[in-house]
């Protein structure tokens with residue numbers, strides 16, 4: 001026990017723990033609880049924003065330890081930032097959880113199984129050159145029927161639930177995922193060049209959603225952009241950043257900045273919501289790096305989500321209908337666009353410009369689908385519950401197709417559509433615009 005005269009010992013280490021002045025802006029009103037997906041599923045105060053803020057405060061004050069129970073409550077947070085949008089008191093929970101995660105990463109020893117799963121996720125996913133050969137193995141795993149066997153018998157679920165979670169989000173692979181041709185380094189604008197833009201390919205996006213990147217490049221060039229795609233670019237660092245792996249996210253951020261330096265670009269475009277949010281945080285990620293903090297600032301100034309960019313500069317190419325009848329679409333708000341970047345109007349504006357498109361809004365549209373980076377791999381039970389709710393709400397709109405702006409959300413929603421037996425196609429908004437430009441029907 002600390003002596004009454006001595007200041008209490010904090011359970012956090014001295015490296016930038018959650019700031020007390022940010023913690024103290026919480027007035028404990030509880031407005032955020034109903035919009036918090038982890039609270040919605042788990043139902044405990046300790047798994048709500050308010051509960052976690054209490055916990056951070058108690059650990060800061062030395063009244064609680066950063067023990068496995070506390071870590072469990074921090075781990076259960078999806079980092080969706082819905083609480084930031086809801087809070088009437090302006091609590092910057094994003095900064096609080098962003099300070100807490102590295103504390104957990106540094107000071108909480110994970111058990112061997114968690115280490116193995118996290119090691120796999122963080123040493124593979126952010127590195128397309130490592131992940132691509134693995135896709136060949138996974139393709140064979142599907143091809144010879146092993147995946148079907150695993151799913152039918154439920155062996156993986158019973159023995160290794162987290163591996164089963166990885167298996168469950170694996171899309172149907174084809175040769176195209178492994179041998180897809182790379183996009184050229186520079187793609188000229190069609191017609192007069194209005195802008196010269198860089199394009200970020202993403203790590204998961206470039207392997208599992210190569211058609212989305214190809215469609216994005218076509219939409220940009222059709223609207224007067226020369227598109228530059230440096231091949232030295234890697235992962236943006238979102239996956240490790242969301243889990244507090246600071247050194248890894250910093251290294252990836254530096255590599256990304258270096259890849260786009262010297263290219264004389266007007267903008268740097270990203271089509272994945274989660275990546276866009278992290279790219280815009282590079283100034284914070286590299287704040288203590290004297291060689292990169294200024295470069296990070298300049299880089300961030302040019303980053304735009306592709307929908308944000310197109311809505312801002314305007315479409316200049318004509319769009320054709322995607323169906324003979326009016327097409328009912330439901331746009332799924334990705335948390336890192338909606339709450340993280342405050343982008344919700346622009347995607348809808350763009351989709352409404354396609355002749356015949358009518359948008360439907362789902363119940364609980366601002367609630368996370370459970371994907372949340374690698375959350376659905378690390379916390380599969382909560383993620384599954386959220387995924388099921390999201391799919392039901394999307395289907396209930398009566399829409400004929402879903403538009404989703406984030407690869408993680410797309411994998412999660414497709415998985416649950418399939419589980420529920422719904423045959424509802426899902427597209428990235430760029431794929432829909434691309435088809436409308438090319439006059440292709442759905």
Ligand code: SF4
Pocket residue numbers: 025026027028029030031032033049050083086087088089090091
């Ligand atoms: S985080 Fe905001 S909404 Fe939630 S309890 Fe605190 S003040 Fe209220």
Ligand code: SF4
Pocket residue numbers: 035036037038039048049052076077078079080081082083084093
């Ligand atoms: S970030 Fe999302 S999951 Fe985490 S406390 Fe806020 S609302 Fe809840």
